Amino acid sequence: MKKTKMPAFLKAEFTKENEIWLTNSKTLRKTIGILGMALPFILIFSLFIFSGFAGPLNSISHYYYTRVSGILIGVMSILSIFLIIYKGKEPIDLLVSLIAGITALFVVMFPTGNITEICQDATKSYSVTILSKNELRETFHYISAAVFLGSLSFMSICLFTKSNQTKDERGTKKILRNRIYRVCGVIMIVSMAVIFLGDFCGMIPEDFYQEHQLTFWMEALAVECFGFSWLVKGETIFKDKSYECEKNSK
Secondary structure (H helix, E strand, C coil): CCCCHHHHHHCCCCCCCCCCCCCCHHHHHHHHHHHHHHHHHHHHHHHHHHHCCCCCCCCHHHHHHCCCHHHHHHHHHHHHHHHHHCCCCCHHHHHHHHHHHHHHHHHHHCCCCCCCCCCCCHHHCCCCCCCCCCHHHHHHHHHHHHHHHHHHHHHHHHHCCCCCCCCCCCCHHHHHHHHHHHHHHHHHHHHHHHHHHHHHCCCCCHHHHHHCCHHHHHHHHHHHHHHHHHHHHCCCCCCCCCHHHHHHHC
């Protein structure tokens, strides 16, 4: 069968029957990257369409309590499954990805605190549900989110940058990719630090922190960096020009 652009991009093989196509690691990386980068924008746009609310909520997790909760749960669940089945090249890749996948699932299984404690709050009409307050659930949510993003930053900084070639033998594209991985990983760590210092330690003035919705934007920044690093790892961009270069840069 002649390959078209779409199957070639998705690495879908048609030479074998009765086989799941989504088994190529590059395809998984691309899919994870696209879903990760798209999530914050899809949530903002969808909530505006359904509820007329323009702008972000306090955090990405708070979309759980809106009409677009299905999008948050669906995307996070897909990311979780893809991360769980991703094995990488070494056992450490599998372990860290497994941890990231499980904690991504925990993020939606154990939601954050309510947007409002009042049913049909006229000032927050975009909130369509509330849960009983549970500090244990909320604490577990925060821990899961931190481990999820921490695992992804570790993968970007420590695992994606691995190579079986010495620094002198690496191609320019591999050097560029490694710089991108490290920058993305560091930004993710800084984003988590800002949330911790502002939301939990009170080291950032509360009025400033809440007015600029830093939790949401730091989460969004971390997710964008996570998605971008996986797109690069999936060789969507900055890939080596020849197979031989590609092989030597791994």
